[in-house]
Amino acid sequence: MKRILVTGSTGTLGRPVAELLTSLGHDVRGLSRRPGAAHQGDLVTGAGLDAALDGVDTVVHCASDTRRQGRTDLPGTRNLLDAAARAGHPHVIFVSIVGVDRIPFPYYRIKLEVEGLIATYGGTIQRATQFHEFALGGARIAARLPLVPAPDVPVQPISTRDVAARIAALVDNPVPGRAEDLGGPEVLRAPDLFRSYLDRIGSRRRVVPVRLPGAAFRAFRNGEHLTPAHRSDGERWSDFLGGTPVRR
Numbered sequence: 001m002k003r004i005l006v007t008g009s010t011g012t013l014g015r016p017v018a019e020l021l022t023s024l025g026h027d028v029r030g031l032s033r034r035p036g037a038a039h040q041g042d043l044v045t046g047a048g049l050d051a052a053l054d055g056v057d058t059v060v061h062c063a064s065d066t067r068r069q070g071r072t073d074l075p076g077t078r079n080l081l082d083a084a085a086r087a088g089h090p091h092v093i094f095v096s097i098v099g100v101d102r103i104p105f106p107y108y109r110i111k112l113e114v115e116g117l118i119a120t121y122g123g124t125i126q127r128a129t130q131f132h133e134f135a136l137g138g139a140r141i142a143a144r145l146p147l148v149p150a151p152d153v154p155v156q157p158i159s160t161r162d163v164a165a166r167i168a169a170l171v172d173n174p175v176p177g178r179a180e181d182l183g184g185p186e187v188l189r190a191p192d193l194f195r196s197y198l199d200r201i202g203s204r205r206r207v208v209p210v211r212l213p214g215a216a217f218r219a220f221r222n223g224e225h226l227t228p229a230h231r232s233d234g235e236r237w238s239d240f241l242g243g244t245p246v247r248r
């Protein structure tokens, strides 16, 4: 049994990570800025970090300023790692994204810099492909339009539970540096994925594949965010969609 701090434990990935690690018998602390959280803390101000890290063996770093393209991720991670060093240098596992070094996308550039901080600290970097929930979010937004635009790119969506399982394995057997990338079980085209969502909600709207300009989207078109050689054997998109409550 290890004492583990999960940053971003209220988020899409952090929640299943904290649940799985708890179910495996670990003593899990979830860090959140929310008032009333058992371990309230803010990575940007540093408030609450020393208390949250006290006696911790492992940190799973899932927090990210995702709504603002990672704007505070670098200072926030610096604060986390400084506090971790003060707390006796626990093992740190950081969740990153496949292709951050190959796709010139602003959020990815920041993730790559954060990976550098983690490497210098001596932690583990786990890159994953896009989560099912992320793909679903994109489909839901696009589906509001009469003609449903879908980026004409491949995707390899993965279940957050499968990413959580990989993290649990890394908690038990730490890997220095970059762990093997982890991708979903299949590569799909985003327009087909959007079509399946529309079918699921009973919408007959037409999907329009869209070719977006720029170097970042060229890289997405070329599949630089995929890792077909590292497919999980976990939940497929269709199974995720089938188990998702129908909500527009």
Ligand SMILES: NC(=O)c1ccc[n+]([C@@H]2O[C@H](COP(=O)([O-])OP(=O)(O)OC[C@H]3O[C@@H](n4cnc5c(N)ncnc54)[C@H](OP(=O)(O)O)[C@@H]3O)[C@@H](O)[C@H]2O)c1
Residues within 6 Å of the ligand: 007, 008, 009, 010, 011, 012, 013, 014, 031, 032, 033, 034, 041, 042, 043, 044, 045, 061, 062, 063, 064, 065, 066, 067, 072, 076, 095, 096, 097, 098, 111, 127, 128, 129, 130, 131, 132, 134, 135
């Ligand atoms: N989405 C994808 O498809 C995907 C794919 C591969 C990897 N990833 C990576 O996986 C990680 C998790 O992504 P996600 O989609 O689960 O994110 P998310 O749902 O947006 O959750 C972000 C979390 O970060 C926390 N947070 C943000 N700023 C904070 C701060 N200043 N102090 C403390 N906590 C803070 C939030 O906690 P509170 O609001 O409760 O404080 C929240 O729990 C990210 O690093 C992301 O880049 C994502």
